Amino acid sequence: MSLLGLSALGGAIGLDGTSVGQFMVSRPLVAGLLTGWAVGDPMLGMAIGMVLELYLLVSFPTGGSRFPEGATATVVAVGSCAGVEGGGALALAVAVGLVWGHVGGLSITWLRRLNGRLVPGEEGPRPSVTDIVLLHVCTIGLDFLRGAAVVFGGLLVGRTVVGQMAPFWPLGPGGSVGLVLIGGAVSLGILLRDFGGFRQNRLRLAVGLGLGLLGAQLL
Amino acid sequence: MSRSHRSRSAFATFLRSFLIQSSWNYRTMIGTGFGLAMLPGLRRIFSGRPEEFEAAVERHVEHFNAHPYLASVALGASLRLEADGVTPETVRRFKTAVRGPLGGLGDALVWATWLPVVSMIAVASYWLGLPGPWAAALFLMLYNTGHIGLRIWGFWAGLEAGRDVAGKLAAARFSAWTMRLRSWGVVVLGILAGAVLGGEGGLGDAGSVWAALAAAGFLLGLLVGHHVWRPAAVAVVAAIALLATWGSIR
Secondary structure, three states, X not given: OOHHHHHHHHHHHHHHHOOOOOOOOOOHHHHHHHHHHHOOOHHHHHHHHHHXXXXXXXXXOOOOOOOOOHHHHHHHHHXXXXXXXXXXXXXXXHXXXXXXXXXXXXXXXXXXXHHHHHOOOOOOOOOOHHHHHHHHHHHHHHXXXXXXXXXXXXXXXXXXXXXXXXXXXXXXXXXXXXXXXXHHHHHHHHHHHHOOOHHHHHHHHHHHHHHHHHHHHHO | OOHHHHHHHHHHHHHHHHHOOOXXXXXXXXXXXHHHXXXXXXXXXXXXXXXXXXXXXXXXXXXXXXXXXXXXXXXXHHHHHHHHOOOHHXXXXXXXXXXXXXXXXXXXXXXXXXXXXXXXXXXXXXXXXOOHHHHHHHHHXXXXXXXXXXXXXXXXXXXXXXXXXXXXXXXXOHHHHXXXXXXXXXXXXXXXXXHHHHOOOOHHHHOHHHHHHHHHHHHHHHHHHHHHHHHHHHHHHHHHHHHHHHHHHO
C-alpha cells in the first residue's frame, strides 16, 4: 500500500482512539493486523502489534493525561518494516513505533488545545444546533488529518531508519525478540502491582504461570 | 416519559454517545460532545418551545467530564431530568455531582482492568498458537461485549432512575466487579507470562540471558510501578539504536 494509503488507514484507525466509538480497533494488536493486511503481510503486522500491545498494556487514555498513541505507532511500525530484509527489522520497527507513539501522543495534546479554541465560549453568542454539529464534523475531520499526518511523517522517518539499519543488525532472531520483550515484561510487572501486588496474588500468579507453561508445551 | 420518546429520540441520543469525545478539549472536556448527544432528546422534549430548547442546548455544552462509557449514565439521567421539567440549576448540580464518580469508576473498571485483562487474554491466546486474526477477533468481541453492554446499561439506568441513579450505580457494585476482575486478571497475567516464556519464538527460545533480563524488567515494574514504564521504553529504544549503530559501523 502506498504512503498515502497507509496514512489514511492510520488516520481512520486513530479516530477510534478518542473521537469515534472507542471500540479499541485502535489497540496495537488490531491495528497491527489491519496494517499487516494492508501491506500484504498480516503475520508481520500481528507480531509487531502483539509486542506493542504488551508495552501499552499499562497506558490508559484517562482524562486529560498524555499517553502514547498506539494506533498511529503501530501503523508506522508495521509500514516501516514491510518488505525489509534482515533480522533487525522487527526490533527497529518496534523502536520506531515506541518513539512515534509519543509523537502521536503529543499531536493529540495539540489537537485538544486547538479544539478548545473552536468550542463555543461562555462569553460568546448562544451556540445553535448547526454550530454544534459543524463543530463536531470539523473536530473529527481534524483528528483524522492529525492521525494521517503523524503516520505520514512516521513512515518517512521509519522506512529510512529501518531500511538503512536492518541489514546491519547484529543480533539473531532470538536475541531481537528477547530484547523487545524486556519492555513488555516491565509492563506485566507494573500490571501485577496495579492488580494488588505479588504477595496478595502469588498463588493465582503461580497457577497462571503453570497453565501458561503447560499450554505452551501442549499447544 | 412516553414510550415513543424513549424508543426513538432516546435511542438517537444513545447512538450519539459514541461521539461524546469527538471534540475533547481542555476547556469543556467532553461537554460539547455531551451537548451533541443530547440534541435529539432535547429537540423532542422542547418541541414547539424554541427558546427553552436553545437554553437547554446551551447548558448541556458546558464543561463536563466523565469516563466516555459511563457518561451514558449522565446522558440518560439528564434526559430524564429535562423531561421531568426540573430547574436548570438542578440539572447543572446533578451533572457536577456525578462527573467525578463516573470518571473514577470507569477509569478503574474499564481502562485499568477490563482493557488490560482482555488484551492479555488475546495476546496469550496468540502466543499459545491461536491464529492472529482469531486473537484480534477474540479481543474485539470480548472487549466490546463489556464496552457496549456497559453503555447500554448505563444509559437506560440513567433514563429510568433520573437523579436517583446513584442507587443504581451502588447496586451495580462496580468496585467489587473491579476487584474480582483483577483477581482473575492475575491468573491471565501468569498464563501470558508462561506462554511468552515457553511458547515458540518466545523468551525460552531467545536464551537464558534474555529471559533473565526480562525477569529483571518484570521485577522492576512490580517494585517501582508506572514511574519506570517510560524509562524502560526509552532504554529499550536506546539499546536498539546503539546495537543498530554498532552493527552498521562494524
